[in-house]
Amino acid sequence: MTVTPRIVEVRHNILKRNDELARELRQRFQAAGVYVVSLVSSPGSGKTAFLEKTLTLLKERGRRPAALVGDLATDNDSVRLARSKAPVKQIITGTVCHLEAAMIEKALGEWDLEELDFLFIENVGNLVCPSSFDLGENLRLVLLSVTEGEDKPLKYPTIFNSADLAVVTKIDLAEAVEFDWNAAAINIQAVRPGMTVLRVSAKTGHGMGAWIDSLSSQRK
Amino acid sequence: MHELSIALGILEVTEEEVERRGGVHVEAIHLRLGPLSGVVKEALVSAWQLASEQTEFESSRLVIEDVPIAIFCSTCQAERPVQSMQRMSCVECDTPATDVVRGRELLVCALELAE
Numbered sequence: 255m256t257v258t259p260r261i262v263e264v265r266h267n268i269l270k271r272n273d274e275l276a277r278e279l280r281q282r283f284q285a286a287g288v289y290v291v292s293l294v295s296s297p298g299s300g301k302t303a304f305l306e307k308t309l310t311l312l313k314e315r316g317r318r319p320a321a322l323v324g325d326l327a328t329d330n331d332s333v334r335l336a337r338s339k340a341p342v343k344q345i346i347t348g349t350v351c352h353l354e355a356a357m358i359e360k361a362l363g364e365w366d367l368e369e370l371d372f373l374f375i376e377n378v379g380n381l382v383c384p385s386s387f388d389l390g391e392n393l394r395l396v397l398l399s400v401t402e403g404e405d406k407p408l409k410y411p412t413i414f415n416s417a418d419l420a421v422v423t424k425i426d427l428a429e430a431v432e433f434d435w436n437a438a439a440i441n442i443q444a445v446r447p448g449m450t451v452l453r454v455s456a457k458t459g460h461g462m463g464a465w466i467d468s469l470s471s472q473r474k
Numbered sequence: 475m476h477e478l479s480i481a482l483g484i485l486e487v488t489e490e491e492v493e494r495r496g497g498v499h500v501e502a503i504h505l506r507l508g509p510l511s512g513v514v515k516e517a518l519v520s521a522w523q524l525a526s527e528q529t530e531f532e533s534s535r536l537v538i539e540d541v542p543i544a545i546f547c548s549t550c551q552a553e554r555p556v557q558s559m560q561r562m563s564c565v566e567c568d569t570p571a572t573d574v575v576r577g578r579e580l581l582v583c584a585l586e587l588a589e
Contacts, residue, residue, distance in 0.1 A: 259501045259586040266487040266582040268480055268505070352476050383476035385512035386580065411559040412512045415574075444561050447570030 272387055275355035279390030286367035289473045290375065292389050294413055295397035296406070297379030300423035302331045303456040304397065305374055309338035311466045312372060317473075319372040322361050324353045326378060341365065352383035355390060371473050381410040392472070399424040400433040404441055411445040419450050421465075426455040477517040480580065481525035487582050488531060497589070502535040504584035508577035509543055509559055537586075543577030 267273055283290050293301050305321060312319040320341040323331045332344035345353065345361045358375065367373075375391060377384045396417035398406050401424060407414045414420065420442050428435070442451055454461035488503055507513055515538055526532050547554045547564040553575060554564045562571040 259588050261504075261584050261586050262495075263584045264487075264491055264582060266491070268483040268487060268580045268582060270487060271483070350476075350479070352479075354479065382512065386476060386480070408560045411562075412510055415510055415559075415562070416512070443570065444563075445559065447562055448572050 269386060269388075272355045275359060276388035276390040279355060279358060280392075282367060283373065283390060283392075286370070287473070288367050288370045288373050289393075289469070290373045290389075290391040291393045291395060291469070292375040292377060292391040293395045293397060294377045294381070294384045294417065295379060295399075296381045296402065299379070299397045299399040299402060300456060301376050301379065301397055302334055304421065304423055304454065305376055306335050306338055307456040307459070307462055308374065308466065308469075309335060309340040311462060312469070313338060313340060315466065315470065317371045317470070318369060319374065320365065320370050321374040321376060322358060323376040324357070324378040326351070331376065341370075347378055351378055351380050352387055353377050353389060354387050358389050372469065381406070381413045385413040385416040393418050395419050395421050397421045397423050398438070398442075400428045401431050404434050404437040407438075407441040407445045414442065414445045414449070417446070417449070419452065420446075421452045421454060423454055423456065425453050425460060426458050477513060477521035478525060480513055480518055481521035484522065484536075484582060485525050485529065485531065488534070488585065491582075491585060492530075495587070498587045499589075500531055500534040500585055501588055502537050502586040503531075503582060504537045504539065504586070506539050506541050506579045506581045506583045508541040508579040510574065510577040511580040513580060515540075539583070541576055541579045544575050545571035546573040546575050547571070548573070 295301050309319050321335050322343050324345045324347055325331055329344040332342045335342040343361050345357050375389055394417045396414055452465055522536050543556050544553050545556055547569050549567045549569040554566055556562050556571050557565055
């Protein structure tokens with residue numbers, strides 16, 4: 255006798271647990287009045303330099319930022335970020351190529367969120383894997399350095415589409431590498447219509463003031 | 475390779491469902507996958523083999539349905555497909571797509587069960 259399988263319809267988000275945890279985190283952040291920004295990009299696009307400058311400038315304005323930094327193996331990034339004097343914690347992910355909400359929850363540990371105005375989450379340098387995982391952030395930035403070329407958005411449309419804001423970094427090098435601003439803008443708008451694009455150089459500070467102003471307006 | 479995390483997620487929701495129903499064998503797990511979910515089908519199938527190994531779902535197949543991206547076009551005032559992932563605009567009138575209504579799915583939508 256053959257048994258015909260019975261098909262039952264269900265509806266489960268595969269990342270249900272991550273999404274639930276991310277929702278809880280978002281509620282905690284909101285209750286404590288912390289504005290949370292996550293950063294994704296390929297390795298070497300200048301996330302850490304951008305973040306170090308951001309932390310330093312916020313501190314100068316009397317704000318209380320902190321950062322969680324994901325990395326596969328080293329704590330080099332957190333050492334660099336600690337120079338800003340903001341609280342920084344490294345999340346070493348081992349072989350995992352992205353951050354998940356559970357890692358954020360664990361890393362927050364004893365931190366008193368009431369003592370913070372801004373929390374930055376630097377994801378592992380990777381333009382593919384982080385896109386599926388909600389971390390409870392308010393704003394997701396995707397960074398693109400001028401040295402990577404203008405067509406990155408077309409190669410990684412999913413991550414650009416999942417982000418809220420694009421930041422073009424290392425613009426002090428734009429001329430040297432003949433970065434085509436027009437093509438970059440067209441490509442970004444093609445994969446994520448309406449996305450705001452910031453242009454910054456952490457080295458010269460260009461564009462950083464406007465970025466800090468827009469952040470500050472999120473958290474009075 | 476975040477597909478392993480996704481495969482473990484599939485395992486988890488399927489386990490929950492089986493526990494709830496009791497005494498069933500899962501022949502196949504049906505998924506709905508949107509291109510904006512960030513998951514690569516082939517990688518997911520390999521990851522599933524790894525994740526389901528030595529579990530009661532080792533022999534359960536994955537049946538994956540691709541969900542095409544759909545937007546609500548503000549010009550057509552209707553749901554439309556997009557040109558492509560590289561050109562997120564309405565296929566009919568090329569209006570840029572700001573309202574994505576489908577394409578991010580990452581769902582277990584059905585189970586084939588044998589009692």
